[in-house]
Amino acid sequence: MNELAILLTLISALGPQGPxxxxxxxxxxxxxxxxxxxxTTLRSEFVQRIEIPVLEAEKEGRGVVFQRKPNYFLMKxxxxxxxxxVADGQWFWMYYPSAQPDQVVRTAIDQTSEGATLGGQFLVSPTERYVATYVQRxxxxxxxxxxLSLVPKFEAPYTLVRVWIDAQDHLVRKFEIHEENETVRTITLSxxxxxxxxxxxxFRFTPPPGVEVFTR
Incomplete structure (x- = not known):
């Protein structure tokens, strides 16, 4: 069975397109x-694509992501x-040597939420925090x-989130985040x-020697 036939089989297995x-x-x-x-824990391979219209630029990355609730996260x-x-339970560390090899940025983790985990900001009390709309299968x-499309009911750095939820195990397989500055960040999990x-x-991180740490 070729790839097209497999895709058609999967789509037909989902039934009618309306909810x-x-x-x-x-x-x-x-x-x-x-x-x-x-x-409580998750491991996945990922592909991340970032579209930045104001710079007319696109970036793509891939790797492995690990998370352990409530606030441990590693995107390698x-x-x-x-x-x-890396989120080590207290700090959220970001180190991008491909762009800024001499700089690490860290932010304190909000201990009252699970925002440091992938999906935590979208899947904890979601109907209270978002207006959800069914789009398609x-x-x-x-x-x-x-x-589904999710529009936040609160002030957020993004205006819309599209999420693809697995029909079998109900885990999110793909996020598409539309930020206020029109940047679109897409993360696909496999x-x-x-x-x-x-x-x-x-989930431990130690800044490399000589690298300056900026706290936000």
Whole structure:
């Protein structure tokens, strides 16, 4: 079976394109929130694409992401090699040697939320914080998914989030974040593993010697 046939099979298996009562945006989002709640740890490969209209530029990166709730997170880039984002439970560290090899930026983590984890800001009490709209059924990495759009009800640095929620395990497989400055950041996940053992040591970060640390 060729690739096109596989995609057509997956799409047809999803049934009609319109949302049913059990496929409403709120119901889908509730299942995703529950899947996120019980997945205390997660490992996944990722591809990140950033479109920056004001600079007429695009950036792409890929690597592996790990997270352990509530506030441990590691985004380790293979491309650009060496770039890294780490949340160690207290600080959120960002080090991009591909662009600024002499600088590390850190921000204190809000201990009252799970914003340091991928999806935490979208999947904790989501219906209270976002207006959710069902868009369509779709496919991500040959897996059937539901596409929803989320508009924040609160002041946020983004105006819209589109999320692709797996139709089988209800974990988010793709995020598309539309920022206030019109930058669009898309993160696609693959080979997702939830509930695996991730030691706390994995999330430790020590700035390289000679690198200046800026605290925001």
């Amino acid at each position: 049913s009562a059990i496929d409403s945006a709120e119901a889908i989002l509730a299942r995703a929130a529950e899947a996120y709640r019980v997945a 880039f293979d491309e650009p090699q060496g770039d890294i984002v 779709d496919v991500v990495g040959q897996r059937p998914a539901y596409l 080979n997702v593993e939830a509930g695996i053992d991730l030691p706390e040591d994995l």
